[in-house]
Amino acid sequence: MFTSILAATDRIIGRDPVVISAARMAQALRIPWSIVHVLESASLSNRQRVLHFRTGDEQEATDTYRAEVRRCIRQAYSDLLAWAPPCEVQIATGFPWKEIGRQAMATRADLIIMGPHAGIRSPKEALRSLGHIGSTVEGVITRERCPVLIVNQHPCRPKPSFKRILVGVDFSASCECALRFAAALARFYQAHVDLFHMLPIPPYPKYSREDYNADLAKSRARMTAFAQPCLEDIPHRFWLWGGALPYRELFKCAERCQADAIVLGSHTKEKEGKWYAGSTVEKISFQALCPVFVLTDSRTLPAWAGHTAEELSASKGDHTVHVFGKRHADADSP
Numbered sequence: 432m433f434t435s436i437l438a439a440t441d442r443i444i445g446r447d448p449v450v451i452s453a454a455r456m457a458q459a460l461r462i463p464w465s466i467v468h469v470l471e472s473a474s475l476s477n478r479q480r481v482l483h484f485r486t487g488d489e490q491e492a493t494d495t496y497r498a499e500v501r502r503c504i505r506q507a508y509s510d511l512l513a514w515a516p517p518c519e520v521q522i523a524t525g526f527p528w529k530e531i532g533r534q535a536m537a538t539r540a541d542l543i544i545m546g547p548h549a550g551i552r553s554p555k556e557a558l559r560s561l562g563h564i565g566s567t568v569e570g571v572i573t574r575e576r577c578p579v580l581i582v583n584q585h586p587c588r589p590k591p592s593f594k595r596i597l598v599g600v601d602f603s604a605s606c607e608c609a610l611r612f613a614a615a616l617a618r619f620y621q622a623h624v625d626l627f628h629m630l631p632i633p634p635y636p637k638y639s640r641e642d643y644n645a646d647l648a649k650s651r652a653r654m655t656a657f658a659q660p661c662l663e664d665i666p667h668r669f670w671l672w673g674g675a676l677p678y679r680e681l682f683k684c685a686e687r688c689q690a691d692a693i694v695l696g697s698h699t700k701e702k703e704g705k706w707y708a709g710s711t712v713e714k715i716s717f718q719a720l721c722p723v724f725v726l727t728d729s730r731t732l733p734a735w736a737g738h739t740a741e742e743l744s745a746s747k748g749d750h751t752v753h754v755f756g757k758r759h760a761d762a763d764s765p
Contacts, residue, residue, distance in 0.1 A: 432619040436464040437540035439531045439571070443468065443484045443503050448586035452722070453544045454511040454518070456591050465519040467534040468504060469527040469567075470497075478525045497522040528570025535575065543571060544580045547716045572697050572712070572725050578612060581716040581723045593620045593722075597690035599681050599711065600628040602657055604728040605696030612726055613694040614661045622691075624667040626658055627684040632673040647671060678714035690721055697727040 438453035450466060457464035470481040473489040481492045484500065501520050505512060512518055519538070523530040535543055545568050572579050598613045600606055610626075617624045630646050632638060654669050670688075674680040685693060697712045716723050 432616065433460060433542045434462055435538050435540045436462065436542045436544060437531070437535045437538055438464065438466045439527075439534075439543060439545045439567075440466060440468055440504075441471075441527075441546070441567075442507075443500055444507065446507055447546065448582050448584060449544050449546045450508055451511065451586035452580070452582045452591070454508065454515040455587050455589055456542075456544075457518075458515045459590050459592075461516060463516055463518075463538075465521060465534065465538050465540070466504060466508075467521045467523060467531055468500065469523045469525065469530045470500065472524070481524060492524045526570070527567040528574065531567070531571050532574060535577065541577045542580060543575060543577060544582060545571060547581050547583055568716070569713075572727060575727070579725045581719075581725060583717070583719055583723075585720055587722060593617075593692040594622045595625065595688055595691045596622050596694060597625045597627060597681070597685050597688055597692070598694045599677070599696075599715075600626050600654060600657070601677075601696070602628075602653065603696055605726060607657075607696070608726045608728050609694045609696035609724070610658060610661050612724065614665055616692075616694070616724075617662075617665045622665075624662060624665055625670060625684065625688045625690065626654060626667065627670045627681055628654055629677045629680045630671065630673040632675065643673060647673075677711045678718075681711070681715060682718070685719070685721065692722045692724060693719055694724045694726070697725050 433456075436453050436457050438447075438450045440447040440450050442450075453464050453466070470492050471484070472478050472480065473482045474480040479492050480489055481496075482488070483490055483496075484503075490496065500522050504520055521534050523534065531543065531545075534540075547565070547568060568579075568581065593616060596613050596617055598606075598610055600610070613624055616622065628650055630643070630650055632643070650671050651669060654671065658667070658669075670684050672680065681693070684690075693715060695712050695715060712725055716725065
């Protein structure tokens with residue numbers, strides 16, 4: 432299913448569910464994995480000036496300090512490293528999302544595992560970030576072509592096996608990527624796929640019960656046409672009902688289905704020079720108790736590493752290539 436896993440952690444002391452999940456998945460799949468930690472910067476103009484993880488004092492990110500951080504991380508996960516496949520621990524400086532992307536490219540990772548938000552430094556930041564994924568996760572989601580697995584407070588089970596997979600459906604290009612990925616995941620784990628679509632409900636009395644039933648029938652027909660080609664050989668079920676907030680209804684469906692994992696397509700978009708993930712992705716990733724896979728259609732991604740999204744996409748019509756294909760553009764050709 433995967434060939435290499437990258438775990439991006441912002442913790443040095445203590446154990447991160449992200450790293451535990453990566454180790455368990457790597458062990459279950461018997462594949463290599465790696466850990467990357469980007470040192471906390473003390474200066475926006477000089478990323479080599481960092482804050483010491485114990486004292487909080489400013490200092491240079493010397494080789495000696497990097498070795499100390501690497502040693503602490505290895506010590507925190509010594510039991511996992513003893514039985515999991517070989518693991519490389521990388522310590523980097525710079526913008527976290529950029530360094531995670533570089534490390535993913537260097538290791539040819541086809542799955543990146545992250546937490547939904549970074550550490551909170553002040554009450555002001557706590558209010559700002561409440562209910563939202565951090566800028567690092569958002570930066571990775573809006574730029575990476577491989578699936579990003581977001582793990583909240585609970586790590587994956589000791590032997591991860593996703594038997595009930597829930598896909599949020601909105602009929603977008605990224606949703607099609609998510610659906611194809613969920614189908615591959617279901618085949619690998621012999622899982623059941625549930626698909627959920629929420630009908631937005633206009634205010635009553637302009638919207639009658641007859642209108643609702645008609646929209647429900649149209650949406651079911653559209654979902655069948657959208658999903659059936661990918662799920663012909665996979666047990667699946669459609670869930671449709673009305674609501675106001677997609678993430679709330681998706682949580683209700685996840686609880687009803689007892690989902691082991693949620694798969695979402697990200698509505699990556701640009702606004703005033705900054706790239707954003709979709710609001711549903713933010714809410715679900717921040718609050719979900721089960722792992723959340725996020726995928727973005729490569730044609731919506733910004734330029735990265737000197738290549739445009741158009742060049743990185745091997746085929747406009749094939750949404751499986753950029754999900755499971757090799758990371759480098761020159762390797763995408765037959």
